[in-house]
Amino acid sequence: MSTNTLKYDTSKAKSLLREVSERSGQNLSACYQCRRCAAGCPVGEETGVTPDRLVRTVLLGDRDEALNNLLVWQCVACYTCGTRCPNNIQTARITETLKQMSKEAHLDPLKPRIADFHSSFMKAAGHYGRFNEIEGMGIYETKTAINELKKGGLKAVFDEMKAQAKLGMTMTKKKRMHFKIDKVKNVAEVKALYRRAKQGKGE
Ligand code: SF4
Ligand code: SF4
Structure with missing residues (x-):
């Protein structure tokens, strides 16, 4: 994850949240950062980005980081995070959405x-x-x-x-x-x- 300090911008955060929520079909706003998803993610440690952290990045409106991190490319869509999530948030659908958004933005993929x-x-x-x-x-x-x-x-x-x-x-x-x-x-x-x-x- 980036170490840059994020300048929180309400309208940018809302716009990113709306786009990702609509395209992925997931209610990211329901995430209360319990980190149950993080405990089961098989690639969280290697990528340095756990599902809870990815959701948080979107909620904070950090588009650059959300579209350009290793979990987006290395998520194996095992759905463990979604199974553990008390709010039924399927991060696999979020990583897939962010992958598409990253491609549409013509970003050079990290992988x-x-x-x-x-x-x-x-x-x-x-x-x-x-x-x-x-x-x-x-x-x-x-x-x-x-x-x-x-x-x-x-x-x-x-x-x-x-x-x-x-x-x-x-x-x-x-x-x-x-x-x-x-x-x-x-x-x-x-x-x-x-x-x-x-x-x-x-x-
Ligand atoms: S398990 Fe669900 S609610 Fe808990 S941190 Fe992960 S995504 Fe958020
Ligand atoms: S679906 Fe992706 S983000 Fe969720 S636990 Fe599996 S690898 Fe991690």
């Missing part, structure tokens, strides 16, 4: 590879309504390679490809790779949901 994986997952899942490992990882590897090449890291590209090939072989051995494209019955419905989400009309 570029996670951001690339997230975009690749969403893109692949949007094609057939189910995530296919081959397609998703193909998109992800292409994005990663382009980004590494821009930085001049040819070796990093090969290292990444080698690591992914190894992972792919392990997954194949364990029958966790799906070579057949699996579709949901109504792909058009999934595509319509994606369109709505892009237009900011849906969750």
Whole structure:
């Protein structure tokens, strides 16, 4: 978390709270900082940001910090925090919302590879309504390679490809790779949901 002193601005705080509450469907104002969520978060310690702290950041109207912290990118959506919360606040939905807001604001993500994986997952899942490992990882590897090449890291590209090939072989051995494209019955419905989400009309 930033060590900068925050200048509290009521209208900015209200506006951020309204936007995050509406888009995530969560009543952040109900949070009374009991920290039950913090105790169960598997990534809170590593990211240095626990769910209660993220909610507090939004309540204080600190947009920069809310859109640019490690929990937003490293939340694994395990929903432990929401299960423990006496006010049923699902921080996983808040981190997802803040992730989208961060992308819309074109901020450089603190974890570029996670951001690339997230975009690749969403893109692949949007094609057939189910995530296919081959397609998703193909998109992800292409994005990663382009980004590494821009930085001049040819070796990093090969290292990444080698690591992914190894992972792919392990997954194949364990029958966790799906070579057949699996579709949901109504792909058009999934595509319509994606369109709505892009237009900011849906969750
Ligand atoms: S458990 Fe719920 S009410 Fe308690 S700090 Fe976490 S989000 Fe707030
Ligand atoms: S859903 Fe995210 S924020 Fe909540 S406990 Fe799991 S990792 Fe932590």
